[in-house]
Amino acid sequence: MSSPIKKIMVYIDGSEQSITAAQYAICLASFSGAELIAHYVVNVRAVEDLLKARIFLKDEQVEYERDMEADAERYLNYVNELAVKKGVSITRKRSSGSVHQEIVNAVNESKVDLLVIGELSRIRSRRDEFYDESERTMRSVTCSVLIVKGEDRVWEMYESLA
Numbered sequence: 612m613s614s615p616i617k618k619i620m621v622y623i624d625g626s627e628q629s630i631t632a633a634q635y636a637i638c639l640a641s642f643s644g645a646e647l648i649a650h651y652v653v654n655v656r657a658v659e660d661l662l663k664a665r666i667f668l669k670d671e672q673v674e675y676e677r678d679m680e681a682d683a684e685r686y687l688n689y690v691n692e693l694a695v696k697k698g699v700s701i702t703r704k705r706s707s708g709s710v711h712q713e714i715v716n717a718v719n720e721s722k723v724d725l726l727v728i729g730e731l732s733r734i735r736s737r738r739d740e741f742y743d744e745s746e747r748t749m750r751s752v753t754c755s756v757l758i759v760k761g762e763d764r765v766w767e768m769y770e771s772l773a
Contacts, residue, residue: 614644618645618723619639619723620647620714620718620723621633621636621648621649621690622729622745623651624745626729631765631766632759633727638769638772647699647702648702649701649704653683655676655708683705690703698772711748714751718754724754726748727759728756729759731745732745
């Protein structure tokens with residue numbers, strides 16, 4: 612019987628939780644031989660909402676989007692380094708738009724078997740639940756979702772890889 616998990620995608624957003632998720636996904640890919648994809652979505656929808664609310668001026672929007680693109684590159688490079696250190700091949704993918712929709716599209720296009728995400732933030736209200744991108748993504752994708760918890764335990768597992 613072949614492995615049920617052939618493609619793993621880890622969602623990177625620059626948070627500590629997403630880096631922990633990346634370490635766990637690297638371990639899973641190492642143990643299972645699955646293909647690993649790290650995906651960062653530049654959330655331009657949030658910036659557009661700030662512009663509409665007149666919190667940002669158009670010039671500030673362009674500058675902020677450039678900063679977010681640089682952050683995406685930096686975090687994807689860092690996750691790539693983590694994978695290379697452990698001998699795991701990784702594909703870096705970056706897109707722009709609404710986070711949950713971009714991840715759903717990427718999962719479907721790449722035929723991902725497992726989406727790995729970091730621990731969800733604490734939901735304080737129904738409104739927070741509706742707007743939490745990871746929560747929306749988890750509920751919208753067609754594949755299985757693994758939520759990674761236990762930063763110290765994951766770090767030990769990652770460090771123990773050859």
